[in-house]
Amino acid sequence: xxxxxxxxxxxxxxxxxxxxxxxxxxxxxxxxxxxxxxxxxxxxxxxxxxxxxxxxxxxxxxxxxxxxxxxxxxxxxxxxxxxxxxxxxxxxxxxxxxxxxxxxxxxxxxxxxxxxxxxx
Amino acid sequence: xxxxxxxxxxxxxxxxxxxxxxxxxxxxxxxxxxxxxxxxxxxxxxxxxxxxxxxxxxxxxxxxxxxxxxxxxxxxxxxxxxxxxxxxxxxxxxxxxxxxxxxxxxxxxxxxxxxxxxxxxxxxxxxxxxxxxxxxxxxxxxxxxxxxxxxxxxxxxxxxxxxxxxxxxxxxxxxxxxxxxxxxxxxxxxxxxxxxxxxxxxxxxxxxxxxxxxxxxxxxxxxxxxxxxxxxxx
Ligand code: SF4
Ligand code: SF4
Ligand code: FES
Numbered sequence: 001x002x003x004x005x006x007x008x009x010x011x012x013x014x015x016x017x018x019x020x021x022x023x024x025x026x027x028x029x030x031x032x033x034x035x036x037x038x039x040x041x042x043x044x045x046x047x048x049x050x051x052x053x054x055x056x057x058x059x060x061x062x063x064x065x066x067x068x069x070x071x072x073x074x075x076x077x078x079x080x081x082x083x084x085x086x087x088x089x090x091x092x093x094x095x096x097x098x099x100x101x102x103x104x105x106x107x108x109x110x111x112x113x114x115x116x117x118x119x120x
Numbered sequence: 121x122x123x124x125x126x127x128x129x130x131x132x133x134x135x136x137x138x139x140x141x142x143x144x145x146x147x148x149x150x151x152x153x154x155x156x157x158x159x160x161x162x163x164x165x166x167x168x169x170x171x172x173x174x175x176x177x178x179x180x181x182x183x184x185x186x187x188x189x190x191x192x193x194x195x196x197x198x199x200x201x202x203x204x205x206x207x208x209x210x211x212x213x214x215x216x217x218x219x220x221x222x223x224x225x226x227x228x229x230x231x232x233x234x235x236x237x238x239x240x241x242x243x244x245x246x247x248x249x250x251x252x253x254x255x256x257x258x259x260x261x262x263x264x265x266x267x268x269x270x271x272x273x274x275x276x277x278x279x280x281x282x283x284x285x286x287x288x289x290x291x292x293x294x295x296x297x298x299x300x301x302x303x304x305x306x307x308x309x310x311x312x313x314x315x316x317x318x319x320x321x322x323x324x325x326x327x328x329x330x331x332x333x334x335x336x337x338x339x340x341x342x343x344x345x346x347x348x349x350x351x352x353x354x
Contacts, residue, residue: 004316012313012320013349076321080280 006099008072019072022065029062047120056117063113067106074102122146122201124156126167127209130218137216139207146197153185153200154192157208157220169220176333179268183220184209189270189331211273213282226282227269233286233312234294239305255301262296262341264334265289271328271338277321284317288328288338291319295341298348310345310352319345 008015036049049055082095121143129137144159154174161167169192171181176194183192185200186207200206214222240249272278272287286294294313297303313319319342328338 007316010316012316012318013346013353015316016320016346017350079317080277080321083280085283086280 006096007075008068015072015075018068022069022072025065026062026069029058029065032058050117051120059117060114063110067110070106071102075099122156122197123205124160125205125207126160126219127216128167128219129216130166130168150196150198152193153183153190153195153197153206153208154181156197156206157192167220168218177266179266182211182268182270182273184211184273189274191268191270191333194333211269213273213279214269222269222273224269227267227272227287227289230272230282230286230290231267231293233318234290234297235305235309236293236297238297238300238303240302242304249302251301258299258301259296261336262292262299265292265296265336266334268333270331270333271336274327274331275322276325276327277323281317281321285321286313286318288322288342291322291345292336292338292341295345298345306348307352310349313345314349319349 004010008018036046041049050059078095078098082091082098084091087094122145124142124144125139126142127137128134128140142160142163144156146156146159152174154171157167157169157171161169169181169183171193172178173180174193176191179191181192182189185192185195186202186205188200189211190200192208197206208220210216210220210222214224214226217223267289269289271292272282272289275288277285278287294309298306298309303309322339322342324339324342326339329336329340332338
């Protein structure tokens with residue numbers, strides 16, 4: 001059976017809100033990055049930018065948003081298609097494996113991202 | 121001659137469902153799809169479907185016509201037929217009992233979940249609970265639903281999770297009682313809808329709005345429920 005224990009916030013409203021809020025943060029972040037790149041930036045300016053604490057916090061916020069956004073989205077897809085109703089008995093096993101793999105990938109990217117952001 | 125292809129399945133004799141092709145003489149008239157079904161049945165009385173009022177009131181003859189759900193009795197051939205061909209299938213997503221008849225238990229179970237009756241535990245007034253015309257107006261576009269299931273069985277989210285997502289028909293009725301000023305169970309009702317499935321599996325693609333034979337708009341009602349949940353939480 002499909003349950004909500006593996007959802008992000010266990011409340012539909014909470015997940016829905018996280019999805020919207022993280023989308024806004026991601027959009028702002030990538031617009032900012034795009035604008036920085038378009039307005040011409042060389043290596044040293046780029047490096048200096050990422051040495052600012054606010055930029056690191058902003059980047060981390062975007063990274064966390066990306067993970068949360070991806071989790072809510074993928075969880076929805078998995079609980080639609082990888083279910084016992086659709087696939088029979090292997091459904092739940094497949095879904096839990098898919099969730100575990102996604103969680104592992106996101107966790108790895110998050111820690112790796114933090115390492116990169118604070119590496120210099 | 122109209123080419124009709126009709127879904128046949130009788131679990132007592134058929135190993136699996138199949139499509140049966142028949143030719144029907146409509147006499148060039150723009151009859152309703154239900155009339156064509158009656159003509160088919162006149163020739164082969166093993167064909168099974170539900171119908172009662174034959175005028176769009178009872179909601180029993182929801183079927184899938186050339187890929188679109190609707191009531192056979194109020195859908196003219198001119199609207200359903202393409203290239204002189206009519207494909208009739210049962211409503212998608214629900215278990216088939218026989219031919220065009222589906223098992224609606226899952227659909228009704230979702231309807232039951234929203235407790236579709238007025239709840240008010242304050243002492244009843246001597247005559248009736250009154251509403252202003254404006255308050256009553258809020259129920260327009262909600263109370264007219266005839267539970268034909270055309271919408272819910274057109275909704276992909278309902279196909280994948282018919283046991284957990286309430287679906288457009290049930291949610292339209294959920295909102296019908298949330299919007300009713302005489303109902304005092306608003307908070308309990310909202311509390312039961314806050315999980316990740318009941319309401320939030322709706323992705324707003326409006327497949328439900330497209331097919332409703334009563335011209336109702338479940339997507340809008342779902343939006344209202346979401347806003348009510350949001351203001352309740354903030
Ligand atoms: S708008 Fe929502 S309820 Fe209507 S068909 Fe789409 S997902 Fe289903
Ligand atoms: S909302 Fe429309 S399509 Fe859905 S069950 Fe009611 S009448 Fe039928
Ligand atoms: S037969 Fe009653 S709605 Fe079509």
